[in-house]
Amino acid sequence: MAIDKNKQNDLSAMIVIFGGTGDLTHRKLMPALYNLVHDQLLPKHFAIVSIGRREQTTEHYRKEVFESISAHSRNKIDEKYWAKLRELIYYFKFDFTDQAGYSKLKDFLDELDKKTHTNGNRVYYLAVAPEYFETIAQGLHISALAKTDGSWNKLIIEKPFGKDLKTARKLNQKLIEIFDEKSIYRIDHYLGKEMIQNIMVLRFCNSVFESLWSNKFIDNIQISLNEKHGVGTRGGYYENSGAMRDMIQNHIIQILSLVAMEPPVNLETESIRTEKLKVIQAIDEFTPEYLRENVVFGQYGKGIIDGMPVLGYREEEKVPPHTSTETFVALKLYVNNLRWAGTPFYIRTGKRLGSNSAEIVIQFKSLPKVLYFKDEHIQDPNLLVIRIQPNVGVFFQFNTKDFTSHHDIVPMKMEISHTNQFLGNTPEAYERLIFDILRGDATLFSRWDEVEAAWTVADKIIAYREQKRFHFPNYEAGTMGPVKAFQLLARDGREWWNI
Numbered sequence: 001m002a003i004d005k006n007k008q009n010d011l012s013a014m015i016v017i018f019g020g021t022g023d024l025t026h027r028k029l030m031p032a033l034y035n036l037v038h039d040q041l042l043p044k045h046f047a048i049v050s051i052g053r054r055e056q057t058t059e060h061y062r063k064e065v066f067e068s069i070s071a072h073s074r075n076k077i078d079e080k081y082w083a084k085l086r087e088l089i090y091y092f093k094f095d096f097t098d099q100a101g102y103s104k105l106k107d108f109l110d111e112l113d114k115k116t117h118t119n120g121n122r123v124y125y126l127a128v129a130p131e132y133f134e135t136i137a138q139g140l141h142i143s144a145l146a147k148t149d150g151s152w153n154k155l156i157i158e159k160p161f162g163k164d165l166k167t168a169r170k171l172n173q174k175l176i177e178i179f180d181e182k183s184i185y186r187i188d189h190y191l192g193k194e195m196i197q198n199i200m201v202l203r204f205c206n207s208v209f210e211s212l213w214s215n216k217f218i219d220n221i222q223i224s225l226n227e228k229h230g231v232g233t234r235g236g237y238y239e240n241s242g243a244m245r246d247m248i249q250n251h252i253i254q255i256l257s258l259v260a261m262e263p264p265v266n267l268e269t270e271s272i273r274t275e276k277l278k279v280i281q282a283i284d285e286f287t288p289e290y291l292r293e294n295v296v297f298g299q300y301g302k303g304i305i306d307g308m309p310v311l312g313y314r315e316e317e318k319v320p321p322h323t324s325t326e327t328f329v330a331l332k333l334y335v336n337n338l339r340w341a342g343t344p345f346y347i348r349t350g351k352r353l354g355s356n357s358a359e360i361v362i363q364f365k366s367l368p369k370v371l372y373f374k375d376e377h378i379q380d381p382n383l384l385v386i387r388i389q390p391n392v393g394v395f396f397q398f399n400t401k402d403f404t405s406h407h408d409i410v411p412m413k414m415e416i417s418h419t420n421q422f423l424g425n426t427p428e429a430y431e432r433l434i435f436d437i438l439r440g441d442a443t444l445f446s447r448w449d450e451v452e453a454a455w456t457v458a459d460k461i462i463a464y465r466e467q468k469r470f471h472f473p474n475y476e477a478g479t480m481g482p483v484k485a486f487q488l489l490a491r492d493g494r495e496w497w498n499i
């Protein structure tokens with residue numbers, strides 16, 4: 001993967017986390033930083049400054065971080081590595097909505113730079129609610145914190161990047177007035193997942209797959225991001241988001257673009273992003289007539305998950321009782337280019353479903369029913385399943401003769417699991433992403449035009465949903481979504497594969 005050579009020779013850096021006491025920092029960022037220390041992947045000179053509104057000492061904050069890492073890290077805490085990380089962490093009390101306060105922050109960071117030898121290189125990580133992105137960027141700007149003076153700066157933005165195309169454009173305009181596009185890292189944490197990175201390797205390093213990777217040999221492609229958990233304490237956020245903005249506009253469209261893209265001319269960041277963009281732009285236009293037949297929205301009602309009763313979406317914290325926000329979407333779409341015309345992509349995602357699994361299923365076309373199709377000889381299609389989580393690996397299904405019955409044909413399942421097979425669990429997405437940010441490799445982050453194209457697609461579907469009335473809830477927690485999501489495929493003589 002390409003490394004941005006621009007001022008990247010010096011990897012020393014300070015990561016400044018806005019939202020240092022928040023959930024993302026405690027559950028994802030700190031455990032990721034711990035594992036980077038554990039795997040000796042952080043630069044020699046490094047510091048972490050966590051910003052929070054709460055009054056507390058660095059000592060106290062470090063204790064909290066220790067608790068979070070103990071609870072969420074994939075590697076158990078080893079005193080040796082913790083001692084190293086601990087010394088890198090500083091807490092700075094600051095209300096980031098106070099524009100006047102940024103100059104104090106600058107003084108603090110500049111002073112710390114001298115002590116930590118981080119050379120003024122900064123990663124500003126906005127682990128805060130999206131409504132603060134502009135405010136913080138502005139504060140960094142007016143205090144000259146965004147200025148580079150022989151050093152480098154990077155701005156890390158969590159999703160959602162805007163609420164629709166219009167707001168995303170406005171936000172982007174504001175950000176590029178302060179940071180250049182190459183310094184903006186728009187996080188889509190799915191891109192940091194091991195098997196998502198593996199999509200390109202599977203496709204472009206295996207002649208058997210790449211030669212068959214088109215509408216000529218593939219019957220349909222399914223992308224499912226199914227979750228058992230509900231919205232939990234995030235009802236307030238989710239109400240303004242729904243599954244369309246929370247999962248489809250970003251994670252699913254990104255996965256789709258990797259699955260369907262043309263081989264890039266090389267592995268440079270921009271070459272890959274350009275090919276991904278073309279896929280999003282080739283998604284067939286959604287008219288209201290098309291959507292009426294090909295999209296299914298759902299919202300969970302109460303039900304049972306893993307033997308425990310759970311609330312319906314409308315009963316969740318901070319969710320209004322008559323809301324029509326969707327917690328499930330299933331959609332059939334086409335990528336209208338020479339490689340994919342005519343091959344349906346079925347995508348679905350939902351909360352409080354009966355399974356917790358993220359998978360891509362490539363269903364190959366069946367052979368003409370000439371041989372071995374009589375009577376009991378029913379052949380299953382060849383399937384290639386890319387398992388993103390909770391199992392991480394690849395599964396391939398092919399037909400073979402059953403040794404025991406002398407005549408039956410049975411589907412054989414070849415499974416390669418990465419979990420625990422080589423060096424323990426696969427790295428968490430955030431480890432990879434932070435590592436890449438420090439090296440200046442933006443391949444696993446979304447370029448602005450990709451985000452823009454994805455909103456163009458999502459906006460049409462959201463607009464359609466907004467003018468419809470639904471009889472929600474329409475699926476029970478613990479099931480696999482509304483009945484209509486099954487009919488969407490059954491109508492085409494297909495089914496969702498749960499392998």
Ligand code: BG6
Pocket residue numbers: 227246358
């Ligand atoms: C986030 C969404 O981006 O991804 C959440 O906001 C969702 O609603 C999460 O639960 C899923 O990520 P993961 O890594 O747990 O599959």
